[in-house]
Amino acid sequence: xxxxxxxxxxxxxxxxxxxxxxxxxxxxxxxxxxxxxxxxxxxxxxxxxxxxxxxxxxxxxxxxxxxxxxxxxxxxxxxxxxxxxxxxxxxxxxxxxxxxxxxxxxxxxxxxxxxxxxxxxxxxxxxxxxxxxxxxxxxxxxxxxxxxxxxx
Amino acid sequence: xxxxxxxxxxxxxxxxxxxxxxxxxxxxxxxxxxxxxxxxxxxxxxxxxxxxxxxxxxxxxxxxxxxxxxxxxxxxxxxxxxxxxxxxxxxxxxxxxxxxxxxxxxxxxxxxxxxxxxxx
Numbered sequence: 001x002x003x004x005x006x007x008x009x010x011x012x013x014x015x016x017x018x019x020x021x022x023x024x025x026x027x028x029x030x031x032x033x034x035x036x037x038x039x040x041x042x043x044x045x046x047x048x049x050x051x052x053x054x055x056x057x058x059x060x061x062x063x064x065x066x067x068x069x070x071x072x073x074x075x076x077x078x079x080x081x082x083x084x085x086x087x088x089x090x091x092x093x094x095x096x097x098x099x100x101x102x103x104x105x106x107x108x109x110x111x112x113x114x115x116x117x118x119x120x121x122x123x124x125x126x127x128x129x130x131x132x133x134x135x136x137x138x139x140x141x142x143x144x145x146x147x148x149x150x151x152x
Numbered sequence: 153x154x155x156x157x158x159x160x161x162x163x164x165x166x167x168x169x170x171x172x173x174x175x176x177x178x179x180x181x182x183x184x185x186x187x188x189x190x191x192x193x194x195x196x197x198x199x200x201x202x203x204x205x206x207x208x209x210x211x212x213x214x215x216x217x218x219x220x221x222x223x224x225x226x227x228x229x230x231x232x233x234x235x236x237x238x239x240x241x242x243x244x245x246x247x248x249x250x251x252x253x254x255x256x257x258x259x260x261x262x263x264x265x266x267x268x269x270x271x272x
Contacts (some may be wrong), residue, residue: 086195088193095215098216
């Protein structure tokens with residue numbers, strides 16, 4: 001890639017153009033295209049969605065809305081009201097999911113309303129861990145937590 | 153700032169589109185960051201009220217594809233980095249299906265419906 005995309009402030013563990021592709025999703029030259037990483041991580045709700053990709057389970061948008069509402073209101077998941085959940089849901093559906101789809105970070109299954117990693121997910125998740133998951137350790141452990149019993 | 157319906161460009165103030173024979177006021181909702189967190193939610197909730205459906209049933213089109221909500225938020229709602237109050241004044245108007253949506257810099261989201269023959 002051109003030097004335009006090379007960021008000297010990134011740790012070597014993230015930007016390493018000489019390392020060969022090893023069967024992972026990280027293609028060296030694509031690592032240097034960072035704009036979609038910044039877009040993906042530029043909003044706390046999108047960061048939460050990206051963290052959720054670390055789980056093997058494909059959460060539904062409704063389940064993710066409950067988790068985010070729980071986190072934002074600092075209440076347990078089973079205490080999230082329908083309105084709190086739906087407020088988050090519509091912003092995910094109408095704003096953050098389409099944004100992440102456009103950036104190629106996620107794919108959205110419209111039938112199941114689940115999100116799965118997209119073409120650029122690996123770079124985003126590498127950036128998340130490279131930036132120090134300790135900063136958002138709350139978010140990561142929260143996203144990985146088991147779903148509470150929830151009422152429908 | 154104008155959205156797609158520039159011929160409906162309203163004057164600032166209370167429901168100016170009442171002056172046009174083509175639109176009638178349906179509902180409005182004040183964007184309150186504490187209640188709605190995001191302008192997207194406020195807009196969808198206002199549209200849901202206009203459509204008389206549950207907000208989660210407002211499916212298509214995606215608001216993201218219709219209007220640049222973050223741009224509106226930054227113009228009207230977010231202060232300057234040095235702590236100043238938002239300086240953008242005016243309104244943004246756009247079509248969502250058959251409805252006209254107007255976002256005012258004071259945070260009001262107003263939804264109008266077509267009179268007579270809906271525009272296609």
